[in-house]
Amino acid sequence: MEDVASEIAGVAVEDVEYLRVDGLPLMATVYRPEGDGPFPMVLEIHGGAWCRGSRQDEHALNLALAGQGVVVAALDFRMPPQGAYPASLCDINLALRYFKANAGRWNSQAGLVGVMGVSSGGHQAVLAALRADDRRYGVHALPDGAGQDARPAFVVACWPVIDPIGRYRYAKAARDGGQPYPAALDRVIPDHEKYWLSEDAMQEGAPAVALERGEAMALPPILCVQGDADIVHPRAHLERFIDAYRKAGGEVEVRLYRDQAEGFITKQPDAAASAEATGDIAAFIKRFGAM
Template sequence: MKQSSIRSTVSTKRVESSKGDMMSHEFKVEDVEYVRHGDTGFLARLYRPQGAGPFPIVVELHGGAWCRSDRLGDTVIHEALAKSGVIVAALDWRQPPAAPYPASFQDIHYGIRWIKAKAKELGGRADAVGVAGNSSGGHQAMLIAMRPHDKRYSALPNPPGASGVDATVRCVIMTSPVIDPLGRYRYAKERKAQGKTDLLDVLPSHDAYWGTEAAMDEAAPASVLDRGEKVEMPPVLYLQGTEDIAHPRPHLDRF
């Protein structure tokens, strides 16, 4: 594993309010290879507001049942944050079948340390890094924030120039997270048994990423709290609709 400095500029955007006031930042977008495993590099798409700074930073984690999608999945969120003056690092990471749990957490943990090490260069604040995620990305955001010192997740050595940098974050934003992987897995099985087809793709993804129900429960944030693990608990913004079939409300309430 090594970190590369490959870059490609994607675009520059500027948005004005309808009244003509500058309510939004111009921002630059570029893809940067932040980590490499063997012959495969993994990219971070960086959204960099232009202006005085330094800006806060959000590491954003896409959804896709831990097995699908990529850093482009939540572009509408990335752009909105960048317009408001937040640097966004949207990460790709290893996925099944080649890399089940906890590989993605290792890459995300590394990515947080990487962006902290580059914060000054990017016009950001290393002391104001948060993590956000949608669906399975929301689950990963919460768990990595709770367990920044977990040796399984911190297995990759620090990026160049990041001596002493850790993966702690200042806040978490979750949108419709799979906050209870085991609960969602059993819920999807129940719906399948009832002849409902809306969550059929969930089951093979859970199996591919987690392997066992024990692993799903071990990595469920509510179960972590129930077991009394010593964890970090930064401020959390939890966003979920009341009619969200894929993410049952009782799982939110339990957490």
């Protein structure tokens, strides 16, 4: 495994295997603050349009959060060709149960464990939380954590692809419209197709659509983080989800950062806006991941 070193005094970093599927080990890099805790813990799901990226992509963000007193576990999960939807949701569901069952190892507690994701990882964080009790996602057994549920205490969704079918059609319309558009949209079209396999699946896995059709879902508190200049993750999709979530009785906080485009925290971790957003995320986690 790659060596991920701590760059902040007082933060220990280690790799652990949380699941093995058909001989494939799924790892998590855990960032743990020094001290007795109990600390809130967040499972971090990387982006990459469900098909690319690694658990080390948000290393700077995860390290910064650990430096502010949050345990972070950055997850591997299956991506195409190892698995299409809902394989990654099955892995994340197991990860939530695993880290809740073993939270004491990192000076946390089961009731303090939440989930965070960026871009497609933000979508998966939200969907895993809302459908924490979905039997399709809970297929992996956890012998040592029998009876532990996959419900997180909170969710942080950073520029999530919250409406997969809407973003797919948005990207295709931009490509076919003959006007300048972000190059990222060209890359995500085939990734949507590889992960979801069909537009019906994209719609089935869209949280706002599920809420609008009356699906019974868990409703943990959610923080949505996005740059106000982000055109890769359409704001209208996020606003539609927020409206549906609040109508269902859920609590959503929204933080928009002026003049910031997609992925600003990851791409410019030392920028002032990134530091502000990281502080906002840490404050939210501590408020809802508290005893």
